[in-house]
Amino acid sequence: MFKPRSWHGAAEALLLPAGALAAALLAFGVFVWFGGGDPSEAWVLLFKGAFGDAFSWQNTLQRAAPLMLTALAVALPARAGLTVIGGEGALVLGALGCAGLPYLLPGLSGTGGMLLVLVAGALVGAAWVALPGVLRQQRGVNETISSLLLGYIAVALFKHFVEGPMRDPASLNKPSTRPLAESLRIGPISVDSVLGDVHWGLVLGLLLCLIAGLWLSFTASGFALRVVGGNARAARLVGLPTNTLIVLACALGGAAAGLAGALEVAAVHTSANASVIAGLGYTGILVSFVARHNPWAIPPVAILFGGFAAAGSLLQRRMGLPDASVLVLQGFAFVFILAAEALRGRLFQLQVPRMVRLRIVPPARRAAT
Amino acid sequence: MSANEVFDLLLAIIGGAVRVGTPYLFVSLGECLTEKSGRINLGLEGVLVFSAMAGFSGAYLTGSPWVGVLLAGISGAGLALLHGLLCSLPRVSDIATGIALMLFGAGLAFYLVKPLIQPQAPQIPSINLGAWSDSPSVQSALSINALFPLGVVLALLLAWGLRNTRWGLVVRMVGDSSDAARALGTSVNGVRIAATTAGGFIAGLGGASLSLYYPGSWNEGLSSGQGLIAVALVIFARWSPLRCLGAALLFGGAGAIGPALQSVGVGGGYYLFNAVPYALTLAILVATCSPKRALKGAPMELGLSR
Secondary structure: OOOOOHHHHHHHHHHHHHHHHHHHHHHHHHHHHHOOOOHHHHHHHHHHHHHOOHHHHHHHHHHHHHHHHHHHHHHHHHHOOOOOOOHHHHHHHHHHHHHHHHHHOOOOOHHHHHHHHHHHHHHHHHHHHHHHHHHHHHHOOOHHHHHHHHHHHHHHHHHHHHHOOOEOOOOOOOOEEOOOOHHHOOOEOOOOOOOOOOEOHHHHHHHHHHHHHHHHHHOHHHHHHHHHHHOHHHHHHOOOOHHHHHHHHHHHHHHHHHHHHHHHHHHHHOOOEHHHOOOHHHHHHHHHHHOOOOHHHHHHHHHHHHHHHHHHHHHHHHHOOOOOHHHHHHHHHHHHHHHHHOOOOOHHHHOOHHHHHHHOOOHHHHHHO | OOHHHHHHHHHHHHHHHHHHHHHHHHHHHHHHHHHHOOOOOOOHHHHHHHHHHHHHHHHHHHOOHHHHHHHHHHHHHHHHHHHHHHHHOOOOOHHHHHHHHHHHHHHHHHHHHHHHOOOOOOOOOEEEOOOOOOOHHHHHHHEEEOHHHHHHHHHHHHHHHHHHOHHHHHHHHHHHOHHHHHHOOOOHHHHHHHHHHHHHHHHHHHHHHHHHOOOOOOOOOOOOOHHHHHHHHHHHOOOOHHHHHHHHHHHHHHHHHHHHHHHOOOOOOHHHHHOHHHHHHHHHHHHHOOOOOOOOOOOOOOHHHO
16 A cells, blocks of 8 residues: 655655646746747846846745735635635725825824824725625625626726826826825845845745744634634534635735735836736735645745846747747646646655555455454 | 718627627636636636737637637636635635736737737637618618627526536536535535636637627737626626626627717727626626625625625
């Protein structure tokens, strides 16, 4: 008989995603080769553009910060058993909330004001992703579909406000909201070090992933959430507040994505405009799936995919590949990650066909032993 | 607004219902067939973008829109086949696969179309039902995408086929009870892969209608959630191909409100009017779903209704 060993689970948790990513890179190479490019050059550029020098590291970390937060927006509800993908909607509305608060409170300034605009973004995001959770628990509406639809509605609202009521008359070519006051903006961690202009959002993202992991692993409510995700009926039978926990997980995830949007405004674009709608929410879905919805695994995965995104422009410049090549790579990665899921728990049985034969024991003999 | 303007607006919305509703019709029919077999394919959004690209390139390179339509269908079927195969693996969720396909299809389309970027490809001809009138607004409202009648025929055919043929029975059996199907020796995965692939082909025709009729050119925002709305539309239509036809026209009309208002000079809130179909979809889902019972008419094996 095949005996699973204690290290098999951990090894699979590492080997399966790594293998899937390797397969995705390979498939991407084949794809480039079909288009007449040199796959090895593409691979080298991909890693050079992501992690080659200090500048590309800065670029990578800059892009990884929002990905960590939007990945949390998928991971937390997923641990409660929901496939919510409202990160993009929460992000753009978080950006709108952050840029919009100074319209309501014109006197905002200083560190307190900076925290307030971030909190505003997080709250809007929390409400936006909590909604699919509420709809599912109260009305039985499929949360994946409703969260995607809400994403499109969020983008429409964003465009309406940015190009209509909240438009800064000074923004001529690119409709934007009024830029945030200087004192409300979030600066780089340390300009003089290797980090360059990587902003505090990175620290915030790392910290929140850490806290989310601690919450899920070491607190009673985190454990209750995982029970709900594992078996909602059992959770209800032992008297856990299923509805509250699910909505809470959605709201916390949404808050993370809303914060990502607020950071994009406060640290990168200084005002809410179309640059905020960059698909960061959608890449976050992929990051969360690769990390298997484990908050502690999210930062390294986010850095990897942030790196690929950063390398996109290098691929475009040096090899003349379309800017969508990063999207193709992400698509391959997503497909292979899901396919790898089929091997979970069986990876170590596959290599020895003899084992498979041994498992088919005739019923009579099994009864005799 | 004078009576004449109101009339023009109504005409524009009715014409728009067919124009905007044609992609909805095809995607919802494809999704309906897929879901009847017990799987949900959220990836039809990706299929729509990818097949729109394939149809556009096919029509541009060969000069014939119908080659483009065929190519769109085939590429849609190919992408859906990938969905069917992936979901047949153990422990692979069809919802997650759908999300992956959405990103994959869009990425592939944006990548492959780059060398072919052209303002226009040969268009699908339109059928003029308004030739009897000499009012240009009536004529433009009643000139209909040649694919639309095909979609109507397809809806009738699917409705009849699911009810009256052996194939239809097998698909419905697999969708309602995989245990019963297995007991009869039917390959559950085989039927589901076939249904998903066929559904992808039908959805691909909707993609061709996007890039070869309305809006009729390629851009990256060509499909913004129509594939997804179609998934919700199937729920609204209670898994009946004939009701899909009505629902597609309703949603097409909702989607045409924004452009129609703009054409008579009402410009404010353009983006909000464009969001009407999404809000309408959500409202319908909220109104029709219930946590206490499975939806009436839903295939029993469908993850959506469990």
